[in-house]
Amino acid sequence: MRVHHLRNLHRVVAPPLSWRRLPLQVSGNGLYGPGLPKPPFSPPNRLFSASSALNTFLDSETTIFALSTAPGRAAIAVVRVSGPACAQIYRALCPKAPLPRPRVAAVRTLYDPTAEPSSRSVLDAGALVLNFPGPKTVTGEDVLELHLHGGPAIVKSVLTAISCVDQPDSLVRYAEPGEFTRRAFLNDRLDLPQIEALGDTLSADTEQQRRLAVRGSSDTLSNRYEQWRQKLLYARGELEALIDFAEDQHFDESSDDLVLSVASQIQALRVQIQLHIQNASKGELLRHGIKVALLGAPNAGKSSLLNRIVGKEAAIVSTEEGTTRDIVDVGVDLSGWYCKLGDMAGIRSESGDGTGPSSIVIGAVEKEGIRRAKARALESDVVIAVVSLEEGSACEPYRLSVEPEVVEAVNDCVQAGKCIVVAINKCDRLPSSERDDQLSPQLIDAASSLFPAVSPGRIFGISCREAQEGLVSELERDPGQIQAFLRGLISTFEEIASPCGIGGDDNGQYDLSYWEDSLGVTHRQSSNLQRCVEHLDNFLSQASKPQTPLTPGHDLEHRSIEMEVDIVTAAEHLRFAADSLATITGRGESGDVEDVLGVVFEKFCVGK
Structure with missing residues (x-):
């Protein structure tokens, strides 16, 4: 009884997964869900409050409509209608013309359905109408699209006319935010990863964000999650069969060997999921932008470099030290990479007693700016250490001017795993004989001695003054070597x-696209994948427990029961892991009794 109680515990405490509890969080704007405010009209009994929205979502007989393009004055405005009353709405708006052939555009004159068709009741004399019969539509239902002239008065009149269409068998109302997308999900036209990719598509600003959204718009990730879920379901079915039929069926391998075999499969799956989680963190860099911090001493050229990168005077540049006190964040698109550049206060330390001419006294405001600069650098993905080239002595014509505080801050960033790039500014002070596209080996060695963790390929020489003044020779087309520095930053x-x-796993070799698709994993998907890994770890720790040896007073029957309890607990961890994958797609349920029994009977009871 103890074993059976544990095995069926999930059927009591864990209700089946339901879409009603899924945190969709889908944007209503764009192609599938308009997400617009309430239309500028209020026909009676047509608009529903948010409290009744959930009930209306479940009503398959309801027809919804909304403006799918952005509100305001435009050349074209698209009104989308979805539901069983699309044909009736068309006949009410176009009583003089037949319904267009499916997926063939036709020009129609739209009339006010509350008046007799005449020249005085024309709403739009040149609307383009498309008819999409279900189920192969964006929502899985009948869809009617009206491409109108984009004047606000025309759009308002057509929306009002649609709301006034009286259909006794089908309620016609304005769509709630995201309802087109929700209907597409309920009708198996989109899954949750595709819906999230849709939101990324609408918000993409750079080329890398667009590519990331395109990767997620297909069903590749959903199919992969489903394959993983099926593997967990199959592994759980093997353990369930061992529990239910160990005494009645003949197994080719012992129970211990079977558990170890399942554990090896789960371990391989865990490695693969963990790699996808790591790639998901890299995908977040593309989705939300790469944080770049400019770290250096006062007057090293941080603000000047920021202005040259963004192409405008975003930060104040002055010969006075300590000009920048707070963090100046600027977003910029660098060859398709969205970056958040942060110019920060110069880092330096106090010296002297404050009375001499060479003494440096740092005030409270500057100290706070230095503290924020160090914290911002530790939060960044890439840290650009800006050092300046200063004139030296006769033995050493030029030298690198670096504050010890800057070196210490860079070392802290290295220990935190941040990527460091060194920019040597004021290279215009070098003699003309030593000016070249590449830094001299002496300068690279000097920079490498200061920052040993930085490879020579990430050390660049620049001149913000030449870049600002546009000083360029006949053979040089990159003043100040700013473009060369940006190319190195992009690399x-x-x-x-x-x-x-990349390189494959135990199942074989995978091409690059297999891992590039995992860059499109969102934060919600990554959180559920991490939860899945935690349950797999619990399973592996449970499956690797040594068997309890026989002791006086423990017979074989008692030992068998204890072994089955361990297997049942391990099987529950697999169920929880599969539930995490099912939550990502919104499809499937690892606790389906029919699915588990199907695996059991298919593997162990064929022909019985």
């Missing part, structure tokens, strides 16, 4: 955002 972005795990 750094490509390196830190490149997918890991």
Whole structure:
């Protein structure tokens, strides 16, 4: 009884997964869900409050409509209608013309359905109408699209006319935010990863964000999650069969061997899921932007470099030290990579007693700025250490001017795992004989001695003064070597955002696209994948427990019961892991008794 109680515990405490509890959080704007405010009209009994929205979502007989393009004055406005009353709405608006052929555009004149068709009741004399019969539509239902002239008065009149169409068998109302997308999900036209990718598509600003959204718009990730869920379901079925039929069926392998075999399969799956979680963190860099911090001493050229990168005077540049006190964040698109550049206070330390001419006294405001600069650098993905080239002595014509506080801050960033890039500013002070596209070996060695963790390929020489003044020779087209520095910075972005795990796993070799698709994993998906890994770890720890040896007073029957309890607990961890994968897609249920029994009978009871 104890074993059976544990095995069926989930059927009492864990109700089946339901879409009603899924945190969709889908944007209503764009192609599938308009998400607009209430229309500028209020026909009686047509608009529903948010409290009744959930009930109306479940009503398959309800027809919804909304403006699918952005509100305001435009050349074209698209009104979308979805539901069983699309044909009736068309006949009410176009009583003089037949319904267009499916998926063939037709020009129609739209009339006010509350008046007789005449020249005085025309709403739009040149609307383009498309008819999409279900179920192969964006929502899985009949869809009617009206491409109108985009004047606000025309759009308002057509929306009002649709709301006034009286259908006794089908309620016609304005769509709630995200309802088109929700209907597409309920009718198996979209899954949750595709819906999240849709939101990324609508909000993409850079080329890398667009590529990331396109990767997630297909069903590749959903199919992969479903394959993993099926593997967990199959493994759980093997354990369930061992529990139910161990005494009645003949197994080719012992129970211990079977558990170890399942554990090896789960371990391989865990490695693969963990790699996808790591790639998901890199995908977040593309989705939300790469945080870049400019770290250096006062007057090293941080603000000047920021202005040259963004192409405008975003930060104040002055010869006075300590000009920048707070953090100046600027977003910029660098060859398709969205970056958040942060110019911060210069880092320096106090010296002297404050009375001499060479003494440095740091006030409370500057100290707070330095503290924030160090904290911002530790939060960044890439840290640009800006050092300046200063004139030296006769033996050493030039030298690198670096504050010890800057070196210490960079070392802290290295220990935190941040990517470091060194920019040597004021290279215009070098003699003309030593000016070249590449830094001299002496300068690279000097920079490497200061920052030993930085490879020579990430050390660049620049001149913000030449870049600002446009000083360029006849053979040089990159004043100040700013473009060369940006190319090196972009290559750094490509390196830190490149997918890991390339090279395959125990199932064979995978091409690059297999791991690039995992960059599209969202934070919600990554959280559920991490939860899945935790349950797999619990399973592996449970499955690797040594068997309790026989002791006086413990017979074989008692030992068998204790072994089955361990297996049941391990099977429950697999169920929880599969539940986490089912939550990602919104499809499937690892606790389905029919599915588990199907695996059991297919593997162990064929022909019985």
